Amino acid sequence: MTVLRSIALFLLAALAEIGGAWLVWQGVREHKGLLWMGAGVLALGVYGFVATLQPDPHFGRILAAYGGVFVAGSLLWGVLVDGYRPDRWDITGAVLCLVGVAVIMYAPRG
Structure with a gap:
């Protein structure tokens, strides 16, 4: 159950961080304004809490592992929200990152 809780928290953190960064991006780069940026800053705060x-x-372990979740989640966000089409190297890199997450977080320790 602890592993499932951890995975759920990583997914929630990814949603908050990637979504928050996307909202800031939309506010600044797409000129959508301060409300978008403010919502992004709040979402980034939620990420820090989660x-x-x-x-x-x-x-250090959690943040290192989360880095791999962030890489894979960012590519997935791009596919779902921005119409990005990852190539085989993007996908290979994301899979390697997720394998790294599994090793860092869930390998048996003595």
Whole structure:
């Protein structure tokens, strides 16, 4: 159950961080204004809070593992929201990152 909770928290964190960054991007680059940017800043704050809920007590481990989730999640966001089409190297890199997440977070430790 701890692994499932951890994965759910990583997914929620990715949604908050990537979504927040996208909202800021829309506010600035697409000239959608301060409300979009403000919503993005709030979402980024939610990301910071969600990361603290991970069951592992080590900040460095969680942030390192989250980096892999961020890479894969960003590509997926691009596909779903911006119509981005990743190539085989994007997908290969994302899979490697997710394997790294699994090793960092869920490998048996003595």
